Amino acid sequence: MKRFFGFVTKEFYHIFRDFRTLVVLFGMPIAQILLFGFAINTDLKDASIAILDNSKDEMTRKLSQKIISSGYFLLKENLNTTAEIEKSFQTGKIKEVIIFQEDFEKRFMKDGKASVQIIADATDPNNANLFVNYTSGIINNFQQELMREQKVPYLITPEVRLRYNPEMKSVFMFVPGIITILLMLVCAMMTSISIAREKELGTMEVLLVSPLKPLQILVGKVLPYVLLSFINAVTIIMLGKWVFGMPITGSYMLLLFVTIVFIIMVLSLGIFISTVSNNQMTAMLISMVGLLLPTILLSGFVFPTENMPLILEWLSYIVPAKWFIIILKSVMLKGLGIQYIWKELLVLLGMTLFLLMLGMKKFKIRLE
Amino acid sequence: MNNRPEKIIEVKNLVKRFGLFVANDNLTFDVFHGEIFGFLGANGAGKTTAMKILCGLSKPTAGEVKVAGFDVYKQTEEIKKNIGYMSQRFSLYEDLTPVENIRFYAGIYGLSNQKIKERSEMLIEKLGLQEVRKSLLKSLPLGWKQKLAFSVALIHEPKIIFLDEPTSGVDPITRRQFWEMIYEAADEGVTVFITTHYMDEAEYCDRVSIMVDGRIDALDKPSLLKKQFNAETMNEVFIKLARRST
Amino acid sequence: MRTILFILRKEFLQIKRNRTMLPIIFFVPFVQLIILVHAATFEMKHIRMHIIDRDNSSVSRDITGKFRGSPFYDITNYSFSDKEGEEDLKKNKADIVMIIPKHFERNLKTESSGKIQLVINAINAASAGLTYAYTQSIILKYNLDLVTEWANLPSNVRTSSISITHSFWFNPELNYKNYMVPGILVLLVTLIGMFLTGMNIVREKEIGTIEQINITPIKKHQFIIGKLLPFWIIAQFELAFGLTLGKLLFNIPILGNLGVVFTFSSIYLLVVLGLGLIISTINNTQQQSMFISFFFMIVFIMMSGLFTPVESMPVWAQKINIINPVAYFIKVMRMVLMKGSGFADIKQQLISISVYAVVILSFAVWRYRKVS
Numbered sequence: 001m002k003r004f005f006g007f008v009t010k011e012f013y014h015i016f017r018d019f020r021t022l023v024v025l026f027g028m029p030i031a032q033i034l035l036f037g038f039a040i041n042t043d044l045k046d047a048s049i050a051i052l053d054n055s056k057d058e059m060t061r062k063l064s065q066k067i068i069s070s071g072y073f074l075l076k077e078n079l080n081t082t083a084e085i086e087k088s089f090q091t092g093k094i095k096e097v098i099i100f101q102e103d104f105e106k107r108f109m110k111d112g113k114a115s116v117q118i119i120a121d122a123t124d125p126n127n128a129n130l131f132v133n134y135t136s137g138i139i140n141n142f143q144q145e146l147m148r149e150q151k152v153p154y155l156i157t158p159e160v161r162l163r164y165n166p167e168m169k170s171v172f173m174f175v176p177g178i179i180t181i182l183l184m185l186v187c188a189m190m191t192s193i194s195i196a197r198e199k200e201l202g203t204m205e206v207l208l209v210s211p212l213k214p215l216q217i218l219v220g221k222v223l224p225y226v227l228l229s230f231i232n233a234v235t236i237i238m239l240g241k242w243v244f245g246m247p248i249t250g251s252y253m254l255l256l257f258v259t260i261v262f263i264i265m266v267l268s269l270g271i272f273i274s275t276v277s278n279n280q281m282t283a284m285l286i287s288m289v290g291l292l293l294p295t296i297l298l299s300g301f302v303f304p305t306e307n308m309p310l311i312l313e314w315l316s317y318i319v320p321a322k323w324f325i326i327i328l329k330s331v332m333l334k335g336l337g338i339q340y341i342w343k344e345l346l347v348l349l350g351m352t353l354f355l356l357m358l359g360m361k362k363f364k365i366r367l368e
Numbered sequence: 369m370n371n372r373p374e375k376i377i378e379v380k381n382l383v384k385r386f387g388l389f390v391a392n393d394n395l396t397f398d399v400f401h402g403e404i405f406g407f408l409g410a411n412g413a414g415k416t417t418a419m420k421i422l423c424g425l426s427k428p429t430a431g432e433v434k435v436a437g438f439d440v441y442k443q444t445e446e447i448k449k450n451i452g453y454m455s456q457r458f459s460l461y462e463d464l465t466p467v468e469n470i471r472f473y474a475g476i477y478g479l480s481n482q483k484i485k486e487r488s489e490m491l492i493e494k495l496g497l498q499e500v501r502k503s504l505l506k507s508l509p510l511g512w513k514q515k516l517a518f519s520v521a522l523i524h525e526p527k528i529i530f531l532d533e534p535t536s537g538v539d540p541i542t543r544r545q546f547w548e549m550i551y552e553a554a555d556e557g558v559t560v561f562i563t564t565h566y567m568d569e570a571e572y573c574d575r576v577s578i579m580v581d582g583r584i585d586a587l588d589k590p591s592l593l594k595k596q597f598n599a600e601t602m603n604e605v606f607i608k609l610a611r612r613s614t
Numbered sequence: 615m616r617t618i619l620f621i622l623r624k625e626f627l628q629i630k631r632n633r634t635m636l637p638i639i640f641f642v643p644f645v646q647l648i649i650l651v652h653a654a655t656f657e658m659k660h661i662r663m664h665i666i667d668r669d670n671s672s673v674s675r676d677i678t679g680k681f682r683g684s685p686f687y688d689i690t691n692y693s694f695s696d697k698e699g700e701e702d703l704k705k706n707k708a709d710i711v712m713i714i715p716k717h718f719e720r721n722l723k724t725e726s727s728g729k730i731q732l733v734i735n736a737i738n739a740a741s742a743g744l745t746y747a748y749t750q751s752i753i754l755k756y757n758l759d760l761v762t763e764w765a766n767l768p769s770n771v772r773t774s775s776i777s778i779t780h781s782f783w784f785n786p787e788l789n790y791k792n793y794m795v796p797g798i799l800v801l802l803v804t805l806i807g808m809f810l811t812g813m814n815i816v817r818e819k820e821i822g823t824i825e826q827i828n829i830t831p832i833k834k835h836q837f838i839i840g841k842l843l844p845f846w847i848i849a850q851f852e853l854a855f856g857l858t859l860g861k862l863l864f865n866i867p868i869l870g871n872l873g874v875v876f877t878f879s880s881i882y883l884l885v886v887l888g889l890g891l892i893i894s895t896i897n898n899t900q901q902q903s904m905f906i907s908f909f910f911m912i913v914f915i916m917m918s919g920l921f922t923p924v925e926s927m928p929v930w931a932q933k934i935n936i937i938n939p940v941a942y943f944i945k946v947m948r949m950v951l952m953k954g955s956g957f958a959d960i961k962q963q964l965i966s967i968s969v970y971a972v973v974i975l976s977f978a979v980w981r982y983r984k985v986s
Contacts, residue, residue, distance in 0.1 A: 042739070045926055090954070109774065117779050123948050125793055136778050140750060154723070156757045157730070165736035306659065307657055334704055468627060475620030
């Protein structure tokens with residue numbers, strides 16, 4: 001037992017004395033969550049638009065005002081002819097043009113119909129879609145208000161309740177993903193590299209011939225990272241709460257519990273990677289390319305998996321991050337209890353077991 | 369053949385300081401054309417620092433240093449063209465073949481394509497590397513790599529070759545063979561400046577200097593040093609000197 | 615000049631034989647390209663709606679009928695209990711719950727107004743916004759028709775409405791791939807430029823041959839060129855290859871002049887390579903080099919507008935993008951490929967990136983001279 005503690009202490013020394021690695025371990029996640037929390041944003045805000053007002057009457061003025069004051073759009077230009085539109089798009093200055101028909105108010109009152117044309121720069125199709133729909137939404141609202149003012153009968157009013165994210169902050173969707181990615185980065189990568197380093201330097205042989213059992217070696221290697229990852233996880237979650245207002249509506253205990261489960265899962269992944277790598281470089285490359293990239297793309301971190309082609313959606317089921325992100329969203333944002341997330345937890349536990357068994361097997365093979 | 373061989377390295381009052389630490393403390397010595405000069409000293413005595421200065425890799429804090437007639441402060445480019453170097457880590461590329469390594473270094477030193485072809489063939493022949501000419505260096509035994517590195521260091525026919533503990537970690541037979549190559553080079557007029565930990569190698573040198581704590585405490589032919597210190601081997605000379613300073 | 619050729623030859627030989635580098639250069643980027651492009655989409659396939667119709671009147675059935683018949687909506691459940699609706703939201707079985715209260719039609723006729731509740735899962739704020747917008751517009755349209763029918767207005771007096779038409783320029787089918795492929799190509803090229811360069815230089819340090827090099831007459835700038843040029847060349851090839859693949863597999867538009875693209879990439883690569891060089895001077899091990907390059911790369915990429923729009927970022931974050939080379943290139947790629955922008959249109963970016971290149975390279979070379 002004493003030997004074991006000696007070993008664990010050595011591992012801690014390794015980590016803490018390597019200043020640069022420490023910076024990476026702690027500084028990086030913090031820097032990243034701060035940066036991304038603010039930067040990764042699909043909120044619509046201050047999108048540059050131009051208005052081509054062919055009628056310039058009271059109604060179009062009011063409508064324009066409503067659009068501009070929504071906070072979603074920023075008026076950059078007032079155009080006079082349709083010829084100017086293409087140039088404005090090409091220089092990238094504006095993303096959308098709203099065109100009001102001539103004699104807008106007159107037509108509305110007399111003919112009962114006036115038209116607005118919205119032209120969006122669809123190089124970013126997602127945003128373009130948002131622009132058009134939000135603009136339409138504002139115009140529809142305007143219409144409804146008019147109808148109310150004019151005391152039009154039989155008005156149906158939709159009342160909206162926004163669940164889990166009433167202020168519609170897009171950051172809520174990303175923070176769970178960021179937490180997951182950072183944990184994976186720190187745990188899987190660091191663990192696999194640490195073990196691979198021993199292999200590379202040849203000190204693994206020394207350890208193996210020592211009286212320490214293989215299991216002790218493995219646990220000893222992993223323990224410091226469990227601790228560090230845990231501290232990291234808590235830090236990141238707290239930052240999410242304090243800096244971004246990410247709520248923790250569910251039980252704190254449950255949150256800690258699932259975090260630990262995930263950390264163990266990721267560590268077992270790290271161990272597995274190290275058993276298939278001969279040196280640090282390989283370990284690092286596999287972690288980064290084989291782990292991180294698929295995780296970022298297929299876990300639902302940025303892009304929802306429901307919208308992907310079927311093959312990719314299936315692929316996403318074997319990405320552990322996907323399950324943890326669901327759990328995080330359920331616990332943190334929806335405040336759900338364990339009865340809702342037991343399926344996902346089971347999947348994670350299953351993965352952990354599988355990886356550990358595989359890792360141990362490979363480790364033992366090495367010994368023979 | 370001159371009676372008085374010319375000085376190929378001239379060092380006068382060389383001082384190298386790193387902050388407050390004095391690595392080279394007022395060194396003065398000369399190396400003559402064609403000699404095998406052993407540069408000895410314990411670890412940390414300042415050998416590597418001095419050698420780096422002689423190779424043009426760093427500048428002295430004070431003192432005059434001339435290598436192959438060129439000033440070490442202002443003419444490092446010329447110096448580099450006229451010297452060869454081989455370090456204990458051999459420093460040839462492990463992931464290239466012998467031929468590729470030779471071609472690279474020869475090209476770097478400005479040999480014509482014709483010359484490169486000639487010399488690589490000659491070297492492969494001489495070192496007996498025909499079987500392995502297309503193999504990567506990392507698959508060759510240590511001794512072969514070392515001999516190749518030495519030959520590559522001479523590819524551009526430099527006036528001086530600096531050897532930094534070239535035989536560390538090598539078996540005695542290969543060491544012997546290596547020294548034969550050194551003698552051959554010296555016979556052809558190349559000055560050999562060598563640092564080593566093996567005191568028996570000190571015996572093979574024409575002259576030897578021993579550095580202790582940044583100073584040169586002894587400089588002479590091995591035979592004369594042994595007489596001076598009343599020792600039978602250079603090993604003893606070294607120990608007696610080291611003891612004297614502690 | 616000749617010296618540089620010898621150095622290049624050696625570098626290419628080494629790259630060819632490097633087991634770890636080769637997959638990164640050739641295999642990974644293209645797998646990434648193919649998978650990423652399909653995965654990276656915010657498009658919504660359909661909206662899953664849970665309907666709670668407590669009224670069961672002809673009006674309410676008309677309304678629910680509109681959603682049932684819409685290809686954008688997927689009615690996943692009907693119930694009468696609010697609780698069940700909430701459960702579906704919690705379990706992520708529905709995106710929106712529509713609740714039509716009892717006596718809806720009656721109240722509409724007698725009190726002239728009626729309320730429909732829409733409960734939306736807003737975790738994905740953008741989808742929620744869209745869901746609301748679509749749903750609201752369907753209800754509004756139905757409302758207008760209803761008012762016209764019930765109010766029995768004479769035919770020359772209709773309820774006025776504003777008709778909205780829209781069109782999407784440059785990408786009328788809202789093809790997300792057209793948007794992503796240019797961005798991903800930038801990503802690939804950056805990976806090679808920054809990452810591999812740093813690794814390559816540090817590798818030389820690690821194995822000790824750098825000492826040997828320093829003693830040869832190789833000048834520092836020749837060494838640097840020898841280290842950077844191979845990757846500059848490889849990256850350009852990848853870009854070309856990637857564009858070809860993009861055209862063949864995804865039929866991405868290439869409206870603008872490719873000359874503009876490659877001119878920009880030439881300068882862009884100088885920046886990225888320079889950064890790789892700087893990183894290598896800070897580190898002694900390949901591992902550290904990789905970490906730091908990786909960190910910077912992730913930050914640059916996430917902030918560059920590849921996945922999420924730059925305009926949505928807070929002002930201070932957008933200011934940081936001034937030193938984010940990736941942001942520049944992505945913008946230019948998209949502008950040139952999708953909109954056919956020319957040199958004049960990207961003038962500002964071109965100037966910025968050129969200045970950046972000069973600054974970075976000078977600093978990198980200076981730093982390298984100092985440290986070795």
